[in-house]
Amino acid sequence: MKGIRGFVIVVLFSVVLLLASANTALALSYNGKTLSSSYPIVYESSIYFDSAIEAGQYSAIYDWNNAAGVYRMSIGLALHYYEEEFFNETYSYDGHNRIYRTWDWYSGAVGLNKYWCSGSTMVESDINYNPHFVLGDGSYAGYYDYASLFYHEVSHTLGFADTYNSGESNMITYGYVYTGVVKTSIPYAELVAAYNLYH
Numbered sequence: 001m002k003g004i005r006g007f008v009i010v011v012l013f014s015v016v017l018l019l020a021s022a023n024t025a026l027a028l029s030y031n032g033k034t035l036s037s038s039y040p041i042v043y044e045s046s047i048y049f050d051s052a053i054e055a056g057q058y059s060a061i062y063d064w065n066n067a068a069g070v071y072r073m074s075i076g077l078a079l080h081y082y083e084e085e086f087f088n089e090t091y092s093y094d095g096h097n098r099i100y101r102t103w104d105w106y107s108g109a110v111g112l113n114k115y116w117c118s119g120s121t122m123v124e125s126d127i128n129y130n131p132h133f134v135l136g137d138g139s140y141a142g143y144y145d146y147a148s149l150f151y152h153e154v155s156h157t158l159g160f161a162d163t164y165n166s167g168e169s170n171m172i173t174y175g176y177v178y179t180g181v182v183k184t185s186i187p188y189a190e191l192v193a194a195y196n197l198y199h
């Protein structure tokens with residue numbers, strides 16, 4: 001899609017931060033963007049991901065699609081080789097919805113979703129796991145959970161914003177992430193919110 005003009009391209013970062021700092025002014029909310037049937041997001045994974053990481057990606061996509069009641073996200077083949085590249089070699093608006101595991105010391109985020117929009121329609125989304133942090137199976141102490149990170153980042157693609165309300169720390173869309181925590185079951189409030197976003 002490189003070179004196409006006419007879109008108003010807005011680049012937004014949605015980050016998962018480490019530091020806990022409750023902001024009770026914010027609550028579960030949307031980011032103002034949705035996926036249109038004209039722009040389904042087909043993620044391209046990396047050949048470097050093992051089956052456990054891929055399984056987390058598939059289940060996150062499956063669960064969020066079901067919650068929304070529309071099927072506008074999927075995962076295609078593991079097409080690309082990018083892993084642990086430099087920041088400025090990734091996250092480009094290039095017609096590919098890539099899933100990276102690339103060293104990202106600029107954002108300070110454990111996981112990141114960078115997306116591009118035309119008006120209120122999301123047209124591309126890249127997701128990164130940041131190996132600057134200790135990633136793995138979050139059911140073990142000391143590891144940021146791969147699957148949980150993907151559940152969170154994909155929620156931005158669907159149209160959610162981070163919530164930093166400490167009362168919503170059990171939500172997938174909660175903006176802070178901790179080691180030794182697995183969140184791969186979408187709470188009822190978010191299931192309803194996802195459905196309402198697309199109906």
Ligand SMILES: [Zn+2]
Nearest residue numbers: 014015016162
């Ligand atoms: Zn986020």
